[in-house]
Amino acid sequence: MPPSLLLHRAPCARPGPAPRAASRLSASVVSAANGAGGSRPPKPRPPPRGKPRFSRQSAIRKSFQQEQVVFSTPVPADPTVAVIGGGASGLACASALAARGVRSVVFDTGKHGLGGRLATRAxxxxxxxxxxxxxxxxxxxxxxxxxxxxxxxxxxxxxxxxxxxxxxxxxxxxxxxxxxxxxxxxxNGMRPLADALLPENDLIKVIRPSWISKLEPFNGLWRLFENEKPQGQYDAIVIAHNGKCANRLLSTSGLPQLTKQMKRLDLxxxxxxxxxxxxxxxxxxxxxxxxxxxxxxxxxxxxxxxxxxxxxxxxxxxxxxxxxxxxxxxxxxxxxxxxxxxxxxxxxxxxxxxxxxxxxxxxxxxxxxxxxxxxxxxxxxGAALPMNTPGVPCIFDPQGRAGICGDWLTGSSIEAAVLSGMSLGDHVADYFASHGERPEEFAIGLDDSLIRVEGHDIGQFPGLDSQKPQVAEPQLTLSI
The missing domain is CATH 3.90.660.10 (Polyamine Oxidase; Chain A, domain 2)
Structure with missing residues (x-):
């Protein structure tokens, strides 16, 4: 599951003149340079429109200053949740939702199978x-x-x-x-455990390989896209992965509180x-x-x-x-x-x-x-293990009906990943059961600060008598 970079498009330059106008402008510049008529030199051409430049600091500021999505539509009787990420945490979340009778669709990028870091190569x-x-x-x-x-x-x-x-x-x-x-x-290796996390019922659908690239709130629902291709509408979303891809996904989602917490994560x-x-x-x-x-x-x-x-x-x-x-x-x-x-x-x-x-x-x-x-x-x-953690089992924004689960929320282990997914699945199911009438009671993990994770370079193993402290890398601090 390294330190992630948020790459956000800077404002694009205005389009330059049409080709013919550009030719006439070039000609007049040449005439002026040769002393023709003493006319005022034309204004410089705008630079050609090309690949936009990226500013990490301005992108982070913009992502923090997003306007918060607030869903006021009633919670439906048969909601469906989109779970983005098919690692241990996302699968455990889908399983917990299914145990409560809530449907979900799991989107995962794996070409060979589910599991994320439950990975075995044959x-x-x-x-x-x-x-x-x-x-x-x-x-x-x-x-x-x-x-x-x-x-x-x-x-x-x-x-x-x-x-x-x-x-x-x-x-x-x-x-x-x-x-x-x-x-x-x-x-037979770790990967079969990913399939074992999913119950055998029709409440969970898995779509892979799929790389969700855009989230969009629309009429009280979340619309998902993969390279502009629609991937359905959902009553709530779960982000069950991290790193630069998750940051890009959240940066324009209308979920500034989730974005802020994810950006604090150091991997x-x-x-x-x-x-x-x-x-x-x-x-x-x-x-x-x-x-x-x-x-x-x-x-x-x-x-x-x-x-x-x-x-x-x-x-x-x-x-x-x-x-x-x-x-x-x-x-x-x-x-x-x-x-x-x-x-x-x-x-x-x-x-x-x-x-x-x-x-x-x-x-x-x-x-x-x-x-x-x-x-x-x-x-x-590249996004191996968390170097810091808020120490909460999951994060949930009831206004935007969106949550985050993952091992990084309490540590860096398979146990932490599974328990985080279970916790968020139960929390979202409780929120649906309340019909969204008291959303403020379901906010969790939105403002918790992050502290250093201690453990081995390959993760934490609760109960193992030897744990090597990790040295947290410097945290990025911005004045917003």
């Missing part, structure tokens, strides 16, 4: 390579989430990860990390490197725990986490190549950030080289001695 070559390349594992500390996880365990979707996980100091010193709560993983950037090796890596062995399967890496700038997907997901299959997921630190991601939709080849090669060098350093290997992987893929999670 590479179909001669041998099937499987990587969890976003969320690596999760814990369950809240009773509501534990109940859901227990259901997943009963269905065979989730199991406890009993492999050795701990801290790896640069140089190869590994220390297992005790945990007061079980660590869980998806039996990290993290590189992921997927690598498959023919032979096992030379992993330090602990006398009582054996070779580790996952490690939080310390004192290596290009590396914060490494995990052996093969041992994690297929512990009984010994003939598979080792598929590793490596994550950079947030500081490395910030220093090497590029547009994640169009990563230059030179940057991809640099990141791969430096992260593999980080693996050598973490394992205490000599430079260049690490075996070359036969498969690699780098990916930048």
């Amino acid at each position: 590479v179909h070559e001669e041998r099937r390579l499987v990587f969890d390349h976003a969320a690596q594992f999760f814990t369950a500390s809240d009773e509501r989430f534990r109940k859901l996880v227990d259901e997943w365990v009963d269905r065979g979707l989730v199991r406890e990860w009993r492999g050795s996980v701990g801290e790896l100091q640069a140089g190869g010193q590994f220390t297992p990390t005790p945990s007061s709560t079980p660590r869980y993983i998806g039996v 990290s950037s993290v590189w992921a490197l997927l690598a498959a090796f023919e032979d096992p890596l030379p992993i330090p062995h602990n006398s009582s725990h054996g070779a580790f399967e996952g490690a939080f890496v310390r004192d290596v700038d290009s590396l914060s986490w490494m995990a052996n997907n093969t041992r994690k997901l297929f512990p009984l299959e010994t003939d598979r190549p080792e598929c590793w997921t490596f994550f950079s630190t947030a500081s490395y991601g910030r220093k090497n950030k590029v547009p994640q939709e169009n990563i230059p080849n030179a940057t991809a090669e640099k990141v791969k080289r430096e992260m593999l060098g980080g693996v050598e350093l973490a394992l205490g290997l000599s430079t260049g001695s690490l075996q070359l992987p036969f498969y690699t893929r780098v990916q930048l999670w």
